[in-house]
Amino acid sequence: MRKIISFMHISLDGFVAGPNGEMNWIKVDEEIFDHVGKRTSETDTALYGRVTYQMMENYWPTAGDEPDASKHDIEHSKWYNKAHKIVLSKTLQGADLANTTIISDSVADKLNEIKQQPGGEILLFGSPTATHSLIQRNLIDGYWLFVNPVILGRGVPLFADIQERIKLKLLNTRQFNAGVTALDYTVEN
Amino acid sequence: MLVIRGTIRETLPEENKKSNQMRKLTFAINTSLDGYCDHTNFFPDEEIMEYFTNITRNADTFLYGRKTYQLMVPYWPDVAKNPSGDDREVDIEFAKVFDAVGKIVVFSRSLDSAEDKKTRIVRTGLQNEVLKLKQEQGKNMMTGGVNLASQMAELGLIDEYYLLVHPIVVGGGTRLFDGINLQEKLQLKLVESTVFKSGVVALRYLKQ
Numbered sequence: 001m002r003k004i005i006s007f008m009h010i011s012l013d014g015f016v017a018g019p020n021g022e023m024n025w026i027k028v029d030e031e032i033f034d035h036v037g038k039r040t041s042e043t044d045t046a047l048y049g050r051v052t053y054q055m056m057e058n059y060w061p062t063a064g065d066e067p068d069a070s071k072h073d074i075e076h077s078k079w080y081n082k083a084h085k086i087v088l089s090k091t092l093q094g095a096d097l098a099n100t101t102i103i104s105d106s107v108a109d110k111l112n113e114i115k116q117q118p119g120g121e122i123l124l125f126g127s128p129t130a131t132h133s134l135i136q137r138n139l140i141d142g143y144w145l146f147v148n149p150v151i152l153g154r155g156v157p158l159f160a161d162i163q164e165r166i167k168l169k170l171l172n173t174r175q176f177n178a179g180v181t182a183l184d185y186t187v188e189n
Numbered sequence: 190m191l192v193i194r195g196t197i198r199e200t201l202p203e204e205n206k207k208s209n210q211m212r213k214l215t216f217a218i219n220t221s222l223d224g225y226c227d228h229t230n231f232f233p234d235e236e237i238m239e240y241f242t243n244i245t246r247n248a249d250t251f252l253y254g255r256k257t258y259q260l261m262v263p264y265w266p267d268v269a270k271n272p273s274g275d276d277r278e279v280d281i282e283f284a285k286v287f288d289a290v291g292k293i294v295v296f297s298r299s300l301d302s303a304e305d306k307k308t309r310i311v312r313t314g315l316q317n318e319v320l321k322l323k324q325e326q327g328k329n330m331m332t333g334g335v336n337l338a339s340q341m342a343e344l345g346l347i348d349e350y351y352l353l354v355h356p357i358v359v360g361g362g363t364r365l366f367d368g369i370n371l372q373e374k375l376q377l378k379l380v381e382s383t384v385f386k387s388g389v390v391a392l393r394y395l396k397q
Binding site for chain 2 (some may be wrong): 012147150170173181
C-alpha cells in the first residue's frame with residue numbers, strides 16, 4: 001500500500017510557522033534541495049491543503065521558465081507539472097485542472113482508495129491544517145522532517161490535538177551543513 | 190532506505206573554539222518529537238544513560254528548579270552510596286558522576302531547605318545569579334527540567350543544548366520552551382547529531 005508522508009520544515013520547538021505564518025526561519029540550500037529532490041523524483045504524487053496548493057500553483061508551473069531559475073527551480077517545476085496533485089479543499093472548484101484531484105468530502109475513503117492504487121509515496125508538502133486533520137484520522141504513515149536550528153517560542157505546531165500516542169520508527173537521519181537535520185520516521189501501528 | 194543499526198555520530202566543525210573566559214551552561218533533556226518532556230514518557234536505555242553520564246562529567250555545578258532537584262536528589266546520591274540489585278551498571282556510573290558534582294543551586298521560592306550541604310537555594314534574581322556563577326572558575330554548569338530551562342533559554346543564558354528526541358508523539362504534558370517570550374527567535378548552531386539504536390536522536394546545539 002502506498003504511504004502518505006508528511007514533509008515539513010520544523011523549528012526545534014516543533015513549529016512549522018511563526019504565529020503570523022512566518023516561514024523566513026526555514027533554511028534551504030542546494031544540499032537540502034538535492035536531498036529532497038532525490039526522494040521526490042521517486043514518486044509522482046503530491047498532496048496539499050488548499051492554502052499550500054494555491055501557493056504552489058502561483059509559483060511552480062512557470063518557475064523553471066524564468067531567466068534566473070536555479071537548478072532546483074527547473075527540476076521541481078518539471079516534477080510539479082507532471083505530478084498527480086491531490087488537494088484537500090471544501091471550497092476549490094477545478095474539475096478541469098490537469099493532473100489534479102480535489103477532495104472535498106469523504107477524505108479518508110478517497111485517500112485510502114488512492115493509497116490502494118499502484119504508485120510511489122504520496123508526499124504531503126507543508127499544509128499544516130490538512131496535516132492536522134490527516135493525523136487525527138490516522139492517515140499519515142510517515143514523517144520526513146527538516147529540523148531547523150532555531151527556537152521560535154510560539155507558532156503553528158506540527159502536532160496539534162493529538163488524542164493518542166503515535167509510536168514512530170526512525171528510518172534515517174541526515175545532517176546538513178546549513179545546520180538542519182532531516183529525520184525520517186515511519187508510523188508504527 | 191537506510192535502517193539505523195547502531196550509534197552513528199555526525200559532527201559539523203565548531204566555530205569560535207578559542208577559549209571562552211566564561212564557563213558554559215549546558216542543558217540536556219529527553220523530549221518526545223512533539224516537545225513534551227515529562228520523564229514518565231521515557232525509559233532511558235543504556236546508551237542514553239551513558240550519553241547523559243558523559244555530558245555530566247564536564248560539569249561541576251547543577252542548576253535546577255525545585256521539581257527537577259527533588260526528582261534527582263536524594264535519588265541519585267542514594268544510588269551512588271547504596272546501589273540496589275535493580276540498578277544497572279550504567280545507572281550506578283551515572284549516580285557516581287552525578288554525586289561527584291560539587292555544587293547544586295536550586296532556584297525556588299517554595300523549597301524550605303536543601304537535602305545536603307552542597308545545595309544552595311536561590312529565591313530571586315535568576316539572571317544575575319547565573320551570570321555571576323558563569324564567571325566563577327570551574328567546569329561547566331548543567332541544567333535539566335523544563336520550567337527553569339525554558340526561563341533560562343528565554344534570557345539567553347543557555348550556551349549549549351542537548352535535545353534527545355525520542356521517536357514518539359505523546360500529545361500532552363509539560364512542553365519545552367512553551368510560550369517563551371523571545372524578542373527575536375533564538376538562532377542556534379548545530380554541532381553534532383547522534384543516532385541511537387532505539388531511534389532516539391541526540392541533537393547538540395550551541396547558542397550563536
